[in-house]
Each structure stands twice: as C-alpha cells, then as structure tokens.
Amino acid sequence: MGGAIVTSIQFLKPDPSILARRDDIVSSLRSVLPDEAVVSDPVQLRAFETDGFTAYRRLPLAVVLPSSTEEVAAVMEALARKKVPVVPRGAGTSLCGGAIPQEDAVIVSLTRMSRILEVDYPNRLARVEAGVTNLSISEAVSADGFFYAPDPSSQLACTIGGNIAMNSGGAHCLKYGVTTNNLLGVTMVLYDGTVIRLGEGELDPAGLDLLGLVCGSEGQLGLVTEAIVRLIAKPAGxxxxxxxxxxxxxxxxxxxxxxxxxxxxxxxxxxxxxxxxxxxxxxxxxxxxxxxxxxxxxxxxxxxxxxxxxxxxxxxxxxxxxxxxxxxxxxxxxxxxxxxxxxxFGATGRVADYICMDGTVPLSQLAYVLKETGEIVKRYGLRAANVFHAGDGNMHPLILYDVNDPVKRQKAEDAGNDILRLCVDAGGCLTGEHGVGIEKRDLMTHQYNDTDLDQMKAVRAAFDPEWIFNPSKVFPLEGRGETDGGKASADPDTRPSPMEAAE
Amino acid sequence: MGGAIVTSIQFLKPDPSILARRDDIVSSLRSVLPDEAVVSDPVQLRAFETDGFTAYRRLPLAVVLPSSTEEVAAVMEALARKKVPVVPRGAGTSLCGGAIPQEDAVIVSLTRMSRILEVDYPNRLARVEAGVTNLSISEAVSADGFFYAPDPSSQLACTIGGNIAMNSGGAHCLKYGVTTNNLLGVTMVLYDGTVIRLGEGELDPAGLDLLGLVCGSEGQLGLVTEAIVRLIAKPAGxxxxxxxxxxxxxxxxxxxxxxxxxxxxxxxxxxxxxxxxxxxxxxxxxxxxxxxxxxxxxxxxxxxxxxxxxxxxxxxxxxxxxxxxxxxxxxxxxxxxxxxxxxxFGATGRVADYICMDGTVPLSQLAYVLKETGEIVKRYGLRAANVFHAGDGNMHPLILYDVNDPVKRQKAEDAGNDILRLCVDAGGCLTGEHGVGIEKRDLMTHQYNDTDLDQMKAVRAAFDPEWIFNPSKVFPLEGRGETDGGKASADPDTRPSPMEAAE
Missing domain, CATH: 3.30.70.3450 (Alpha-Beta Plaits)
Structure with missing residues (x-):
C-alpha cells in the first residue's frame, strides 16, 4: 500500500533517556548475541518499521534476531536492567499493528527460531520453536495424515508465535477452534529473563491456567519461544x-x-x-x-x-x-x-487501499450487522467488500479508500470505528482473531468498563510490572498511571509528528 | 465412608481475631440477606463440613445461600471489609477437598441460584446461574436435540459453578473437550463485591483472556454466579x-x-x-x-x-x-x-473405602504408568481399582483401604502421592479434571518450580490481593508470605488437632 499518513492513532511518547542511551543499549545487546543477530543500522531497521497494519510506521531503536530461548533470556535480562521496552515480532503480518515498533523499543524477532523440534503422534502434538510458520507445521506432518488446524489466510508467512500472541483463527476454525483450542504448552521468557514453561501437553494442567492467559495476550506478558501444538488427523475427504x-x-x-x-x-x-x-x-x-x-x-x-x-x-x-x-x-x-x-485480502489490495475490520457478532445478529455495515460505509461515501468467517460470526469488512487522499483515509478509519462499535452494541466484540494491537486500542473502552480493564491491567502487571513488553498496544493510553505503562503517556503536544513516515 | 482421621494434610491456622468476631460477622450477613439464607447454627453447619473428599472435615464459621448476583456482591462487600475468608461451594462433590471449609471462613453456597436464564440455539449457547446442575442443562435442551458436553460422573449433582472452578471433564471429553472448551462467559463477583463479566459468547474476546484463567481457578479469583456455556447438537446415534x-x-x-x-x-x-x-x-x-x-x-x-x-x-x-x-x-x-x-466410584465405595487419584499422563506412557501404579500399590500392601478416561490419558486409580485402620489410611495416602509423582515424572500432571484442592496442594512443588508458582500467585493476587477466596487450597502452605495468604500459615505447634472430627 506504500507510505501512509499517520492520522488518529497516537503512539507513546518515546522516553528521551532511553534514546540517549542507544549506543549503550546496542552494545549490551552485542555482548550477549552474535554480531549478525543485532540490527542497529537505520537502513536495515526500515525492514521492521511496520507490520500488516502498514498505515503506521516507526523505526525501532534496534532489532535482535536470537536463535535460542537462552539467547532470548539473555536479551531480556540485559534490557530489563536498563528498563528498555521490547516489542516481540514474528513474521510481522499483524493486521492491527501488534508488531509495530516504537522508537525507544527493541524488537525481538523470532524468525530465526523456526525449527520443528518434535512430532509425537501417540500424544497428538508437535513441539516447535515460535518462529516456525503456521503452514510448515502442517506440511511437516501431512505425509503422515495429520495437520495443525488454525489456518489464518497469512499461514504461509505468519509464525506460530504470532498466532499465539493474537489467538489467531482461520477459515477452518468453525469446527476445530482457534489457537487457544489447539495450544498445549509454551516456553516463555519473562521480562527479567526468567524462563517459564506453561502446560505440558495436558488439557487441564494443575493450578491456574496461565497458558490460556498467554494465548491472545499480544506479546504483553512475555516472549514465547517454543510451543506445543495439537495435531489433528486429516479427514477422509x-x-x-x-x-x-x-x-x-x-x-x-x-x-x-x-x-x-x-x-x-x-x-x-x-x-x-x-x-x-x-x-x-x-x-x-x-x-x-x-x-x-x-x-x-x-x-x-x-x-x-x-x-x-x-x-x-x-x-x-x-x-x-x-x-x-x-x-x-x-x-x-x-x-x-x-x-x-x-x-x-491480497486481491483487494490490488484494486484499492483498504483497512480490514475484525468484529465478531452473535450469529443471530449477522444479517442485521451486515445491513448496518453497508449503511455506515455508504454514509461516509465509501465502499466496502465483505469476506469473512460467517460460521463464527467473525466479520471482516474491508473498507476501501485511496491512501493518497487524507480525507478519505480519515473517513475509512471513522467508518471502521463505527462498525466495531456496532459489533459490540450487537452483543459481539472488537476482534475475532486479529487482536487489538494499536488499531483498536482506544475502542477497548467501548467494549469494557474500567473494572474490566483494571482487572486485565492488574493481571498484566503480575507478569510485567514495568510494562516492558509491547506497552503501547491493547490498553487505551488515556487513564494510564505510573503503574501501567503510562510514565511516557501520549501527550498531544509532544507526540511524534502526525506526518511521520509519509514516504 | 463415615468419619475419618485427619492425618497428613495441614489446614491453615484459623485467625483468632475472626473467630472472636463471629457474632458481628453473622449479623452483618443477616443485614444483607434474608434470614433463611444465613446458616450459623452448628448443627445445620454440619451439612457443610466436608465435600467429596470426606476424610477431612471442618465446621465453617457460617454459610450463606444467596439467590442472586446482587446478594453475592452484598455478601462479598460485607466480608471484604471485615477481611473474612470465603469458600465458594456448589454441590460439594469435589474429590480433592476444593470446597472443604475452614473454621474462620464463610461458605458461599450457590445452590439456590439454579435457573437456566436463556437458551439460544442460533448462537449455540445457554446462559445459566452457577448453581444449576450439570445434567439439568442437557435436560433442558435435550428435546431440541442439543446437549452440554462435559459430563463428570457426578453430573446429576455437581453444579456448573463447581465444574468451572475445577475445569471438570468427563467420559465424553475426548472428543468435546473439558469445561474450558465449552465455556463462553461468566459473571463473577470479586473479593470486594465488584461484579465483572468475562466473555460475551465469542471464542476470542479482545484483551486478556481472563475467562480462560477463571476456568480451573478453584474458586480463588472470585465467585462465579452466572455462566454462558456452549450447546452441541446430539449425534444421529x-x-x-x-x-x-x-x-x-x-x-x-x-x-x-x-x-x-x-x-x-x-x-x-x-x-x-x-x-x-x-x-x-x-x-x-x-x-x-x-x-x-x-x-x-x-x-x-x-x-x-x-x-x-x-x-x-x-x-x-x-x-x-x-x-x-x-x-x-x-x-x-x-x-x-x-x-x-x-x-x-459409588460402586467402589460399597466394597471399600478409597481415595481417588486423578493424574494425567502422555498416552505413550499409559501402559508404563499402569504397570508402575500396580507396583506402587503392591509395595504398600494395598489394592487398587483402575477406571479412567484413557483417551485423554486421565488416570483414576482408586486406592482401596479401611478407614478404621489409621496405618492403612496413611499408606493409601502415601501410595497416592507416589502415583501422582510418577505421573508428573512420566511427563504428565497432578490432575486431569478433579483439581488440586487441599488434597494435592503440597504436591504442587513436584510439578512446578518456584518461578511457576510465584507467577501463579502473582496472578491470583491481581484478583484477590488479600487472599480472601479459598486460601488454604491449591498453593503449598510452605513458603507463603504476607502477600499470599500466609499470614495465618500452618504451624506444627498450633495447627488444629490431628484428631479433629473423628466421629
């Protein structure tokens, strides 16, 4: 879609004390990783400046490409001591800006960790590294008559780590469930470098189900480095x-x-x-x-x-x-x-720029919401294409606009927000499988009240008390305090220029 | 099985300052509930002194039987202000002592909240009160060709609230999953009386998946008063x-x-x-x-x-x-x-006293663990009957003993512990569907290291900072600090008489 103009979504104000320590931070990363696993050159950093939500861009402070859980732990230990934010990244296919950098954050990219470690048919599971692509799991077991069920459209590129972060779905999830229904365990690195293993392949591990909590947590609780996933036998036809x-x-x-x-x-x-x-x-x-x-x-x-x-x-x-x-x-x-x-999505991208919504509604409301969606889009003088997982009630209106027309772009965003509010008001929710990310962050207050959000923030803080992980995503910037990542809260006077990254 | 002798499992030492305020606490309960909904007479309290784990008994301080979420909220608000522990209770069928009282705690029994509030086939769900029995959900939709899938053996009696607390399974969960796979939403009262709604019936709500976390949390995060559950069409045959x-x-x-x-x-x-x-x-x-x-x-x-x-x-x-x-x-x-x-289980109870284990193992280890289980039981000079959900690897050895023989009872407990350790060492876990409760609490350190347990405790504290809910369960008493319910920690010198409740 090319460069776009940043309009309504605010970023967290970068912490100048971190920016000032850039060289020190990079050299501490180089001290725990091989040279080629640390990217700090601005030209190379461009490759990581956005994700599938391409309208927004930021250059990260640095990118690391670790090859093992141990290396990830070493990175987190180094960064936690310096209180540097971290944005986890898989293939960067997030449609809601879940992997979009911030200027004072280090991106930890898991793409080098792409091995399938173990395939175990009697226990119906595979143990994989988080950077493995979704499709390559199914390919590895296909000859034996098995597959991994969740199948996002981006499955050729997207990683299982990203799928876990967003609790990804796909066309075939009506029968087989989304990622959380097919995830049996993870290895995760906490903000201070501690390594924790959740789930051992059972359906109901003893104690609190932290595994279910991690699934869909959008990279805010820790860095998932390995996963145990369910394998399913292919049907006869x-x-x-x-x-x-x-x-x-x-x-x-x-x-x-x-x-x-x-x-x-x-x-x-x-x-x-x-x-x-x-x-x-x-x-x-x-x-x-x-x-x-x-x-x-x-x-x-x-x-x-x-x-x-x-x-x-x-x-x-x-x-x-x-x-x-x-x-x-x-x-x-x-x-x-x-x-x-x-x-x-790709075919739509050939004919127009678009933003893709991801609201989910009760099936009994499907026809009504479809009709209202058409009305909303028409009201803004725009067109939309609807293509989605109907059996789950998971709608994906693609709102078409022209990226070179800032007025149309703003209207597209406004229409998208109206559609998501419509979904919530119809008894549904903001996201079916793409996640909240940065895109839907400020709509969370339409779905949840303060009690709900405070409870989520308290649980988040139980993993990441300093809000190191992906701090600008999921939770509205407004109302953040010292304890929930608000220390560098967005400020209209000081936030990055609204014209940044137009290229 | 009649009265039994308390042997190895310690209870939290009751807080004398709470016991001294009993009359005050009861009268504050009477101020928010109808008279018949507050039980404080010791004879009537006997009905609540244990659950399905009958070897251990404690009389609670009082029992309340609220009829609505609002009443539950009023109770919690009253008790939180007085820092009185609360033990949630459904039908009291827990096999691991999940609903066993403690002397300084009020039991909140949900059995009066047993209405089916809504059945919605297009959205494949039913909205029910937490005290409804498992089977009555299936009965309510049976004529229309639907059922609720998880089917614990106790389904005639056990409540959906208890099923949620323990993430219950059943014989048919091999195909349909356990409670967490069939739960779409809950209404929950927090420790201070705040009411929170988690999940709206979607597979993947926006933000952190607190619903998945609540399922299996053994009544330690809040009091679930309503639930939205998945309905499934009955098969042709x-x-x-x-x-x-x-x-x-x-x-x-x-x-x-x-x-x-x-x-x-x-x-x-x-x-x-x-x-x-x-x-x-x-x-x-x-x-x-x-x-x-x-x-x-x-x-x-x-x-x-x-x-x-x-x-x-x-x-x-x-x-x-x-x-x-x-x-x-x-x-x-x-x-x-x-x-x-x-x-x-009932048939076994007719021929002997027994304790029922609930370890889960990888299927590839099933034959080995069965053989070793036999060896362990033989080593203690006992017999066991094995009857379990093999497809899930969820084992239920029933260790037979004579409740009137304290030596045999101790041996049965020791054998049970050895079997659970065997399950964990074989790559499995302590519990498949019954939960940890008080029974397996002190074995949690065999499954989890301090990092794992500390992370769970931190998440628990994010819901219940004062450890009001069911504090003597799930987490080992040893190593508890001020912040995690240890203020009244068990102390060999002061703990309740080991002969209590022999009757």
Whole structure:
C-alpha cells in the first residue's frame, strides 16, 4: 500500500533517556548475541518499521534476531536492567499493528527460531520453536495424515508465535477452534529473563491456567519461544460447496439457521458481491458473479458423511431462496475455491487501499450487522467488500479508500470505528482473531468498563510490572498511571509528528 | 465412608481475631440477606463440613445461600471489609477437598441460584446461574436435540459453578473437550463485591483472556454466579463397544495406537480387572469378567459413520490381541454399559473405602504408568481399582483401604502421592479434571518450580490481593508470605488437632 499518513492513532511518547542511551543499549545487546543477530543500522531497521497494519510506521531503536530461548533470556535480562521496552515480532503480518515498533523499543524477532523440534503422534502434538510458520507445521506432518488446524489466510508467512500472541483463527476454525483450542504448552521468557514453561501437553494442567492467559495476550506478558501444538488427523475427504444468494441478509440468515440446526461444517465463509468480483478476478475460482452474496461451505469426512451433511445444508439454503449451488468436482476446483478466498485480502489490495475490520457478532445478529455495515460505509461515501468467517460470526469488512487522499483515509478509519462499535452494541466484540494491537486500542473502552480493564491491567502487571513488553498496544493510553505503562503517556503536544513516515 | 482421621494434610491456622468476631460477622450477613439464607447454627453447619473428599472435615464459621448476583456482591462487600475468608461451594462433590471449609471462613453456597436464564440455539449457547446442575442443562435442551458436553460422573449433582472452578471433564471429553472448551462467559463477583463479566459468547474476546484463567481457578479469583456455556447438537446415534484384553499393558497400548492413528472416538474408558468386577456386580452391564482390562469405546454419528470408525478401531484392537469385542445391541444395553462406568466410584465405595487419584499422563506412557501404579500399590500392601478416561490419558486409580485402620489410611495416602509423582515424572500432571484442592496442594512443588508458582500467585493476587477466596487450597502452605495468604500459615505447634472430627 506504500507510505501512509499517520492520522488518529497516537503512539507513546518515546522516553528521551532511553534514546540517549542507544549506543549503550546496542552494545549490551552485542555482548550477549552474535554480531549478525543485532540490527542497529537505520537502513536495515526500515525492514521492521511496520507490520500488516502498514498505515503506521516507526523505526525501532534496534532489532535482535536470537536463535535460542537462552539467547532470548539473555536479551531480556540485559534490557530489563536498563528498563528498555521490547516489542516481540514474528513474521510481522499483524493486521492491527501488534508488531509495530516504537522508537525507544527493541524488537525481538523470532524468525530465526523456526525449527520443528518434535512430532509425537501417540500424544497428538508437535513441539516447535515460535518462529516456525503456521503452514510448515502442517506440511511437516501431512505425509503422515495429520495437520495443525488454525489456518489464518497469512499461514504461509505468519509464525506460530504470532498466532499465539493474537489467538489467531482461520477459515477452518468453525469446527476445530482457534489457537487457544489447539495450544498445549509454551516456553516463555519473562521480562527479567526468567524462563517459564506453561502446560505440558495436558488439557487441564494443575493450578491456574496461565497458558490460556498467554494465548491472545499480544506479546504483553512475555516472549514465547517454543510451543506445543495439537495435531489433528486429516479427514477422509473434504469438499467446498458454493451457495449464491440474492441478498446478504438471506445468506446471513441461512448461516444462523445452519448453526441453529446443530450442524457444524468445517467452514462457512461469506463473500458479498464486491468481494466476489475482486476474488473471482484474481483466482478464477468459478464464483457466481451474479450473486449478491456467496457462502463457501466446506463439509468433510467420508463420501457418505459429506453427502449427508450437505443434504441437510442444501435443504436449509433452499428455505432462504438459494439461487446457485455449485459443488467442487475435483481437488483442483476445490483448491481454486480456497485460493480465491484465502487471497481475498491480497486481491483487494490490488484494486484499492483498504483497512480490514475484525468484529465478531452473535450469529443471530449477522444479517442485521451486515445491513448496518453497508449503511455506515455508504454514509461516509465509501465502499466496502465483505469476506469473512460467517460460521463464527467473525466479520471482516474491508473498507476501501485511496491512501493518497487524507480525507478519505480519515473517513475509512471513522467508518471502521463505527462498525466495531456496532459489533459490540450487537452483543459481539472488537476482534475475532486479529487482536487489538494499536488499531483498536482506544475502542477497548467501548467494549469494557474500567473494572474490566483494571482487572486485565492488574493481571498484566503480575507478569510485567514495568510494562516492558509491547506497552503501547491493547490498553487505551488515556487513564494510564505510573503503574501501567503510562510514565511516557501520549501527550498531544509532544507526540511524534502526525506526518511521520509519509514516504 | 463415615468419619475419618485427619492425618497428613495441614489446614491453615484459623485467625483468632475472626473467630472472636463471629457474632458481628453473622449479623452483618443477616443485614444483607434474608434470614433463611444465613446458616450459623452448628448443627445445620454440619451439612457443610466436608465435600467429596470426606476424610477431612471442618465446621465453617457460617454459610450463606444467596439467590442472586446482587446478594453475592452484598455478601462479598460485607466480608471484604471485615477481611473474612470465603469458600465458594456448589454441590460439594469435589474429590480433592476444593470446597472443604475452614473454621474462620464463610461458605458461599450457590445452590439456590439454579435457573437456566436463556437458551439460544442460533448462537449455540445457554446462559445459566452457577448453581444449576450439570445434567439439568442437557435436560433442558435435550428435546431440541442439543446437549452440554462435559459430563463428570457426578453430573446429576455437581453444579456448573463447581465444574468451572475445577475445569471438570468427563467420559465424553475426548472428543468435546473439558469445561474450558465449552465455556463462553461468566459473571463473577470479586473479593470486594465488584461484579465483572468475562466473555460475551465469542471464542476470542479482545484483551486478556481472563475467562480462560477463571476456568480451573478453584474458586480463588472470585465467585462465579452466572455462566454462558456452549450447546452441541446430539449425534444421529451413539454406540459403546466393549473390548476385553489379556493385560492392562495391551489395552493401554491399544489406546495409544487408536489416537496415534488420528481416530478420536467420543470416549475411550479403561477398567482393570478389579474395577470390572466391582462395576459389573453393581450394574450388571455385561462386562467380560475374564478380561484383565476392558476398554469402553464409544463411536457416534450415522450408522455408516459408526461402522466405519468401529472397523478401524477393531483392526487396531486385533493387533493388540483383543479377546472379547461386544457391541451394545440396544439403547438399554448402551445405557447399562454407561451406568456401570459412571457408577464406578459409588460402586467402589460399597466394597471399600478409597481415595481417588486423578493424574494425567502422555498416552505413550499409559501402559508404563499402569504397570508402575500396580507396583506402587503392591509395595504398600494395598489394592487398587483402575477406571479412567484413557483417551485423554486421565488416570483414576482408586486406592482401596479401611478407614478404621489409621496405618492403612496413611499408606493409601502415601501410595497416592507416589502415583501422582510418577505421573508428573512420566511427563504428565497432578490432575486431569478433579483439581488440586487441599488434597494435592503440597504436591504442587513436584510439578512446578518456584518461578511457576510465584507467577501463579502473582496472578491470583491481581484478583484477590488479600487472599480472601479459598486460601488454604491449591498453593503449598510452605513458603507463603504476607502477600499470599500466609499470614495465618500452618504451624506444627498450633495447627488444629490431628484428631479433629473423628466421629
């Protein structure tokens, strides 16, 4: 999307005392890591200045690329003593700015820690380093008939460490659950370099479930360096089927009725007309261009099982006046259907700049929220493409705008915020799988009251009393005190220039 | 089992300043609750002196039976101001002493809060009060073809609040997961009376996953008063099948191979010869009395699906020299098979006193741990019956002893501790579904190092800084400081008489 103009989101004011100690900090990093694992040259630092939320950029103070848990521990010990903030980073695919740097922080990138350490079928698990990509776990066990279930669209690039930070989902999570349902243990480095192991592969470890707490904590409790993940046997077969409808409301109601009937297909994905056109132009997947809304429903199992489940789904779809039903006739066709869906964000990026929302709503509210989303976007004079995990109620309106038009960009952000508030007001929440990051941080007060947020902050502080880890994310800057990372709180007079990083 | 002799487990020393204020505390409870909701008469208090871990007993200071979240909040506000410890209680079926009182604590019993508030099929959830029994949720939605999945053997009596406290499992959790996988939200009263709502029914709420943390926290973070739980559609059919083996090792290896093949039946339950005899005598379920070990494997789905899965399982069982295969031929037979299994603890109680262990081990270690368990029990001159959730690796050796023989009782406790240490050393953990409670508290140091425990305590203190909730449970008494509930720490000189409550 190229450079963008920083508008409404504030960053924490960098701590000048840390900036002044840059050389000292870098040399202390070099004292615990090999030379090539410490990046401090501004040109090289550019590679880390943003993540998938590319509208915002900051150059970090330095980047380290450790190769082991021991090296990560040594880095944290060195930095904690100097009270330097740390931003953990996987592949940098976060869509909510979860890995965006701050100028006074060191980025700890886990991409060199990408080994699969152990595959254990009797115990249905794999032990991996945090920098391994999501897809490479499934690839490593595919020949033996297994896979790792959560499948974010970015699975070719994104790391399991990033998935854990954001509790990532994916198209097939309707049946198999999100990351937290498939995570059995982590090794994590605390702010002072202490190494802690949570979970040993059991479903219910004794004592407090700190593992579940770490999953989705957006890199704020510690640095996850290794993970134990659940392996699942591949089904006998799987088949995506396309259902075209005359309106988004009919498609939305059909989804609610499928789930209300107790049917849980592997996936129910939704696309509106705009998304269908964009994805079909890219993938030539055979999507029905005349439909106002499309559902991709995937069934799996033996031929008989798939036919049985599909029969029940078709019956429900007919009650909602389905116009087109198209079963994939080959593995190639099936792959194309998924290629179109999984490339939706990339394909949209080819035709326009966009911001991607991630609100989740109760299924009973799906049709209503879809309609209201259309109204909101229209009110701002913008267009949106809707492509999302309908079975989970996890919506992804892509609001299209032109990055070179600052007025449109502001309107896109405002429309996005209105849509997220709509999701919360409909009984849903701000994020289904992308996380809060920096993008949705200031909307947290719409979802949670002070008691809720204070409780979360108290738990966060029980891991990281100095707010070393990723301090500018998740929690609103407003209302932060000395104890919760507010010592360098944003100040309109002193915050970084709003024109920074326009390039 | 009648009264028992308190032996090795220490209780926290009651705080004399609280005991001295008993009348004042009771009258402050009466000021916020209707008269009949406050129990302070010692005779009536007897009903609450223990739970499913009946060997230990303490009379609480008082019991309250609130009828609403507001009443619970008023109670907590009153007690927090007076710094009186609180023990939350559901049906009192805990097998690890999770609900056992302490003399200076008020029990908050949730059994009057047993309403099902809302059933919502499109969103696959039910909203219930915490005192509702596990089974009554399934009963309420059964006619519509749904059920609530976790099914502890005590499901007729145990409450959903207790299930949440212990992250309870059950025979069918192999496929459907334990409580944490089926819990979507709670309403919880904090120590000072503040009411907090966690989760709104989504899989991944924004911010820290405090809901996952609360599940399994054994009543130490707050008082859960309402819950939102996942509803699941009943399968087309279900069939339990009995597999008899010539040795426990063969049965254990068979389980590991079924799972390693990627097959996940709904349930794989294990019984050894001792358990088979006890359960068959009670239920007349048609268990093979000549088998050394029995697996109850339940398959579900359409007839074709069940036949397919069963075919693959039979093939694996034959590789382990299965001796008997018996399919249930009717719904009545199927019900009898489950009756035998679910009554195992009760049936055992008819023939002997027992303590029930709950260690969980990696499936690859199942056969080894079974063999070693037998050796340990033999070494102490005792007998054990093994009946457990084999598919999860969640073992339940019932160590048989005579409650009137203090030497045997001590040996049974020692053997139990050795078995739990064995589970941990084999890569497993202390508890699969029953929780730590008071029973396994002092073994926590075998599973966790100081860093692990300190981190858990810090998180606990972020909810309950004064250690008001259930303070004598989960964390070892040794090493407690001022900040973690140790102000009334156990002291060999001053702890309650070891002969207390022998009756």
């Amino acid at each position: 799987a088949q995506p089927v396309l259902f075209g409808f005359a309106s988004s409301e009919k498609a939305g109601d059909c989804v609610a009725d499928i789930i209300a009937a107790g049917i849980i297909p592997v996936a129910i994905e939704f696309m509106d007309k705009e998304a269908i056109a964009i994805c079909e132009a890219f993938a030539k997947a055979g999507y029905p261009l005349d439909a106002e809304a499309l559902l991709i429903v995937e069934v799996e199992g033996s031929d008989k099982e798939m036919a049985d489940q599909l029969g029940r789904i078709v019956e429900i779809a007919r009650r909602h006046d389905v116009q087109t039903i198209k079963e994939s006739q080959s593995a190639t066709e099936a792959a194309l259907i998924w290629k179109g869906r999984k490339s939706a | 279900a069939q339990p099948v009995l597999f008899g083996f010539a040795s426990s090792e063969k049965a254990g290896d068979c389980v590991a191979d079924i799972i390693a093949a990627g097959i996940i039946p709904v349930a794989i339950e294990f019984m050894d010869k001792e358990a088979i005899a006890i359960c068959e005598a009670f239920a007349k379920a048609g268990y093979p009395l000549d088998a050394e070990a029995l697996l109850i494997v339940e398959v579900e789905g359409s007839d074709k699906e069940m036949a397919d899965q069963l075919g693959r399982i039979v093939e694996i069982a034959r590789r382990h020299d299965v001796q008997t295969i018996k399919e249930s031929q009717s719904a009545t037979e199927a019900a009898l098979i489950w009756k035998g299994r679910k009554s195992a």
